[in-house]
Amino acid sequence: MSRAALLAAPAVLLVVLVLGAALLTALLQSLGLLPLFGDPEFSTAAWTDGGALAESAGVSLYIAATSTLLAVVLGFLIAAYALTAGRGGRLVAALSAATIPIPHLVASGAIGLLLTDAGFLARLFGMPEGFPQLVGTDWWTAAILEFAWKESAFVALVVLGGISRSAAALSETAATLGASARQRILHVILPLARLPLSVAGLVVFVYTFGSYEAPWLLGPVAPEPLSVRAVRLFGSVDLAARPEAMATALTSVGIAVAVIGLAVLGLALLARGSRRRSRRRSGRHSQHPSPLRSSRRSGAGS
Amino acid sequence: MTRHRPLTRRRSRRVTLASVAAGAMLLSACASGAAIETAEFADFDAALEAAEGQTVDLWMYGGDEQGNAYVDEELAPAAAELGVTLRRVPVTDTADALNRVLNEQQAGRQDGSVDLVWVNGPTFSTGRQAEAWRCGWTEMLPNMEFTDPEDPLLTDDFGTPVEGCEAPWHKAQFSYFYNSETVAEPPSSLPELLEWAEANPGRFSYPAPPDFTGSVFLREVMISQAGGAEEIPLEFSEENFDEYSPAAIETLEALAPSLWREGATYPRDEQALNQLFNDGQVDIGMTYGPARLTELVDSGALPDSTRIMPVEEGTVGNASFLAIPANAQDAAGAMAVANLAMSPDQQAIKADPEVWGQFTVLDADRLDPEDRTRFEELPSSPVVPDYAELSGNAHPELDFDWVPALDEAWRESVARR
Numbered sequence: 001m002s003r004a005a006l007l008a009a010p011a012v013l014l015v016v017l018v019l020g021a022a023l024l025t026a027l028l029q030s031l032g033l034l035p036l037f038g039d040p041e042f043s044t045a046a047w048t049d050g051g052a053l054a055e056s057a058g059v060s061l062y063i064a065a066t067s068t069l070l071a072v073v074l075g076f077l078i079a080a081y082a083l084t085a086g087r088g089g090r091l092v093a094a095l096s097a098a099t100i101p102i103p104h105l106v107a108s109g110a111i112g113l114l115l116t117d118a119g120f121l122a123r124l125f126g127m128p129e130g131f132p133q134l135v136g137t138d139w140w141t142a143a144i145l146e147f148a149w150k151e152s153a154f155v156a157l158v159v160l161g162g163i164s165r166s167a168a169a170l171s172e173t174a175a176t177l178g179a180s181a182r183q184r185i186l187h188v189i190l191p192l193a194r195l196p197l198s199v200a201g202l203v204v205f206v207y208t209f210g211s212y213e214a215p216w217l218l219g220p221v222a223p224e225p226l227s228v229r230a231v232r233l234f235g236s237v238d239l240a241a242r243p244e245a246m247a248t249a250l251t252s253v254g255i256a257v258a259v260i261g262l263a264v265l266g267l268a269l270l271a272r273g274s275r276r277r278s279r280r281r282s283g284r285h286s287q288h289p290s291p292l293r294s295s296r297r298s299g300a301g302s
Numbered sequence: 303m304t305r306h307r308p309l310t311r312r313r314s315r316r317v318t319l320a321s322v323a324a325g326a327m328l329l330s331a332c333a334s335g336a337a338i339e340t341a342e343f344a345d346f347d348a349a350l351e352a353a354e355g356q357t358v359d360l361w362m363y364g365g366d367e368q369g370n371a372y373v374d375e376e377l378a379p380a381a382a383e384l385g386v387t388l389r390r391v392p393v394t395d396t397a398d399a400l401n402r403v404l405n406e407q408q409a410g411r412q413d414g415s416v417d418l419v420w421v422n423g424p425t426f427s428t429g430r431q432a433e434a435w436r437c438g439w440t441e442m443l444p445n446m447e448f449t450d451p452e453d454p455l456l457t458d459d460f461g462t463p464v465e466g467c468e469a470p471w472h473k474a475q476f477s478y479f480y481n482s483e484t485v486a487e488p489p490s491s492l493p494e495l496l497e498w499a500e501a502n503p504g505r506f507s508y509p510a511p512p513d514f515t516g517s518v519f520l521r522e523v524m525i526s527q528a529g530g531a532e533e534i535p536l537e538f539s540e541e542n543f544d545e546y547s548p549a550a551i552e553t554l555e556a557l558a559p560s561l562w563r564e565g566a567t568y569p570r571d572e573q574a575l576n577q578l579f580n581d582g583q584v585d586i587g588m589t590y591g592p593a594r595l596t597e598l599v600d601s602g603a604l605p606d607s608t609r610i611m612p613v614e615e616g617t618v619g620n621a622s623f624l625a626i627p628a629n630a631q632d633a634a635g636a637m638a639v640a641n642l643a644m645s646p647d648q649q650a651i652k653a654d655p656e657v658w659g660q661f662t663v664l665d666a667d668r669l670d671p672e673d674r675t676r677f678e679e680l681p682s683s684p685v686v687p688d689y690a691e692l693s694g695n696a697h698p699e700l701d702f703d704w705v706p707a708l709d710e711a712w713r714e715s716v717a718r719r
Contacts, residue, residue, distance in 0.1 A: 036404045037432040118581035136567040220567035221510040222717035235397045236512065237424035238706035239404075239432060 023253065030246035036239050046243035052229075053251055060225040060252065063140050064209035067147035072201045074148060075155025076193060080185045082160060083167050093160055096153040104150060108214040111146040115218075135218050142218035147208045155200040162196035163189070198270070202263045206256050226252040346442045346641065349634045354385035356635030360624075361399035362420035364392020365573065368597050372658040376651050380642055386635040391416075396425045403434050403627040414629035418636040421468060422622035423460035427702035429625065430462055436626040437467040439637055445644040450665040454698055455621040461536050461701030468623035469640040472652065472660035475619045475692045476518050477592040478611040479604075479685075484585045491614045492526040495586070496553065500560045505585045507561045509575050510568035510717065511709035515590055518618060520708050521700055524550035530615060531697030538703035547711055554716045565719065580604055586611065590620075592692060593659035596683040610686055616695025621663055646673040654680055661689040 028034040032043040047053070082093035099107075114120045115134040122131035135142040170192070171184045179187070212227040219225070224232065226248055233245035343349040358381070364370060373390045381388040393399050399419045406414045421429070429435050440446060449456055449470060456470045457463065478495065480488045484505075489495040499506035509516035527549040528534045535542055558565030562584050569575040572589060579587040580603060587604075589595065598604040624643060626636045642648060646669055649662040666674050682688065 034408070036408060118578075118583055133563070136563070138566065216570075221570065222567075222713060232512070235395055235401060236706065237397055237400075237428045237702075239428055241706075 023250070026246040026250055030243045030250055032243050036242060043243070046247040049244060049247075053248060055223050056226045056229045056248065057251055057255060059140075059223050060209055060227070061255070063144060063147070063215060063225055064205050066140075067144050067151065067208045068201055068205040070144065070148035071151035071155050071204050072197055074152035075200065076159060076190075076197060078152060078156035079159035079163075079193065080189050082156070083164060083189055084171060084181050084184055093156065096156050099150060099153045100157065102150070104146070104211065105213045105217075107150050108143075108146050108217045111142055111149075111214075112217055115142050115145070136220045138220060140215065140219050143214040146214045146218060147204075147211070151204045151208065155197070155204065158200040158203075159193045159196045163192045167192050195267070195270075198263070198267060202260065206260060209256055209259070210252055226255075343439075343442070343634065343637075346444055346637070349442070349637045350384065352634035353632075353638040356632035357387040357389060358417045358632050358635040358639050359389050359391050359415060360418040360420070360639065361391045361393055361396075361402070361416050363394070363396060364390075365394065366591075366594065367601075368594065368658045369660075372652055376657065377639070377643060377648060380648060381639050384638050384642065386638050388639055396421055397428075400425050400429050400434065403429070403629065404432055407432075407434060407629055412629050413631040414627050415631070416627050417630040417632045418639060419625050419627065420471065420622060421625045422620060423699065424702050424705050426459050426468060426623065426625060427462040429627075430467065434627055435467045436628045436630065436633060437465060439626065440464075440466045440469045440640070443469060443637065443641040443644065445641050445646075448644070448646060448664045448668045450668070453663075453665070455619060456663060458698070459623065460620065460699045460705070461538075461703075464623070468625035469644060470621050470663035471624050471643055472649075472663055473619065473621045473689065473693075474590050474661065475592060475689065475696060476522065476588070476590050476617040477686075477692060478586060478588045478613065478617075479579075479592075479595060479608050480586045480611045481579065481582075481605060481607050482609045483605070483607040484582070488586075488609075488611045490612055492522055495611075496523075496557060498586075499557060502585070503560045504562055504564070507563075507565075507569055507575060507578065507584050508588065509571050511712050512706075513571040515572040515575070515588055516568070517705055517709055518590055519588060520550065520554070520712055521704060522618060523553055524708065525618075525697070525700075526615070527553055531618075534700065536698065536700050538701045538707065543704070543707055547708055550708070551711055551715050554712065555719060558716060558719055565716075568717070576604060579608075591660075592686050593655070593661060595685045596655045596659055599685050608685055610692070614695070616693075616697055618699055619693050619696040620699050646670070646676070650676040650680070653677060655683045655686070656681065659683065659686070 025034060030046050032046070033040045035041070078092060078096050082089040085092070112119070112135055116122070117131060117133060117135070119135075125131065134145070167189050171179075171188045174184050174188050210227055212231060215225045216228050216231070219228070230245050230248040230252065233241040233248060236242075236245070343352065360373065362369070362373070370390065370392065373388070378388040378390070391399075396419065399416055399421070403414060403416050403419075406416075419425075426435070446469075451457070455473060459468065482488075489498040495506075508519045511517040511520055524546055525531050525534055528546050534546055561568075562578065569578055575584070575587055576598070578584045582605075587608075592610060595604065595608060595610070599606060599608050624636075624640045626633055626640070630636055644663070646664060649664050650673065652658045652660050653662050662677065664677075666677065669677070686692070
């Protein structure tokens with residue numbers, strides 16, 4: 001373990017150095033200590049500028065949480081179908097994996113063309129008036145759908161990669177014992193997929209939380225998620241907005257790091273809990289030894 | 303130079319860098335930019351000599367196909383004849399180019415990667431505040447003699463004195479256009495346009511500031527509410543802002559329910575508005591580059607029935623420029639290109655609607671008769687009237703500081719209505 005840590009140290013050190021320097025610079029800029037021109041002047045104004053920062057954080061959390069939930073549910077369904085439906089399932093898995101290399105920018109553009117008020121679907125159904133408004137709404141519908149579509153493929157891939165071997169065998173066994181597809185999904189695949197689902201969900205959450213293209217292209221003009229606000233302020237012609245841009249970006253980093261920390265803690269507790277449960281189960285067995293075992297033990301003793 | 307802050311920001315106590323951690327010191331040590339010598343060439347011939355063999359990186363908005371084609375196919379070959387390689391660097395927003403310059407200056411780089419920027423207005427002023435532009439070099443450009451030194455569009459850029467910090471490139475006039483198939487009688491003034499929008503709910507919108515075009519519309523509404531361009535002082539101050547901006551913001555708030563999507567959201571930029579216009583979702587569009595409309599109609603990006611909407615009280619006009627960053631590596635080459643871009647030959651090529659259709663910055667009275675006829679014989683466009691007609695009753699841009707202040711006020715009240 002310590003040897004592995006030592007081997008990884010150079011790479012980790014480099015990343016920490018580069019990332020740390022960037023974050024420190026951002027922090028100094030957000031506090032007015034590294035101005036683009038003029039004298040440095042300490043100020044926390046960029047951090048306390050009304051409720052705009054908190055509002056943006058709320059929007060970002062909403063988009064990330066909803067997209068993650070949808071992606072995890074959809075991804076699990078794809079994986080479960082792929083595991084239980086034979087050849088058709090493999091086709092679905094291959095199709096969903098094929099969407100992964102598409103960049104989010106392209107996917108967002110495509111979703112935009114598909115779902116706008118005068119977009120492809122509205123024209124296809126010939127309903128320019130009655131087509132639901134999905135792009136640029138207060139509910140961020142199109143942006144969330146884009147994330148859910150793209151990221152569910154990622155979730156499915158992680159789950160399939162993590163459990164396909166053990167799950168396929170177990171679910172076949174369950175099937176020969178008469179378990180229905182629903183029973184196999186709920187009692188065999190879901191328990192096995194819990195860990196890969198949690199990890200993939202965490203990755204999706206952090207990714208969508210910081211992602212820019214889809215909310216920018218498919219969301220309304222206001223309010224803004226953190227990523228969009230940070231980019232807008234960074235590119236603002238008002239140079240006094242630079243500290244606010246940095247404060248926004250750092251808020252985004254801070255929340256993402258906090259979520260990762262909490263999730264790692266949660267996963268560790270989950271793992272310890274399941275270990276303890278399994279230990280307790282084996283402990284119960286030793287307290288109430290089966291007649292077979294006790295006889296063998298007594299046999300060994302004699 | 304005093305800096306106006308549009309928003310009241312709390313200022314706390316001063317803290318010197320010395321109190322920050324050692325790592326911070328290390329990082330910020332390279333942030334100090336030394337004053338840059340801007341007049342190193344005795345005359346233009348010296349600059350031309352130094353320019354030979356240089357590669358000039360021209361950073362410009364990359365979303366205009368005709369502009370890209372003009373630079374690649376006309377300006378770059380002409381620059382090559384001077385021994386200068388002209389490389390076009392496309393950006394989505396001119397502020398990106400300035401950001402690059404400022405970041406390189408902050409990092410202490412004197413061999414900057416940006417040599418020339420297509421710039422005007424807010425980006426220029428911001429750069430001047432940060433002392434990012436090389437100044438005092440345009441007087442020595444020989445082709446400056448063809449421009450009118452008294453032309454207010456060329457002496458001030460959004461209220462910021464040009465002072466030889468940028469070379470004029472072309473003129474622009476803010477214009478509205480409408481779909482002549484769906485609008486029988488177009489409004490003929492801004493107040494009429496607002497009335498029309500209320501009478502035709504959902505058929506009008508404007509790009510959301512800080513988009514350049516949306517920002518202009520905001521200022522036009524403010525000028526119109528104040529009773530005309532003469533009524534508003536061009537200079538920005540908190541008092542002026544408090545006096546004139548509320549009427550504009552209130553008007554736009556009242557207008558919002560009549561807009562596309564009931565004003566719940568706005569098209570993000572001019573392209574998004576053009577898309578709505580082409581999809582038939584709105585009937586009126588707007589642009590600061592009316593010269594481009596001909597090509598947009600030809601290419602099918604806008605319908606054939608697109609027409610310029612005449613505005614009685616006139617609209618705002620400006621000129622755009624080429625600026626050289628103070629830390630540009632190939633400044634001599636950049637000067638050579640800026641002079642070339644201002645030549646009657648290049649200006650006439652660029653003014654052709656088939657090529658780019660940008661209005662010239664040259665003064666016809668100062669040109670040779672031969673060159674003058676070249677401009678007079680340019681083909682006319684069925685969509686866009688000529689510059690003289692477009693710029694009738696035109697008024698100058700307000701000071702740059704109005705721009706972010708008004709944009710922010712709009713975002714705070716109208717956008718989150």
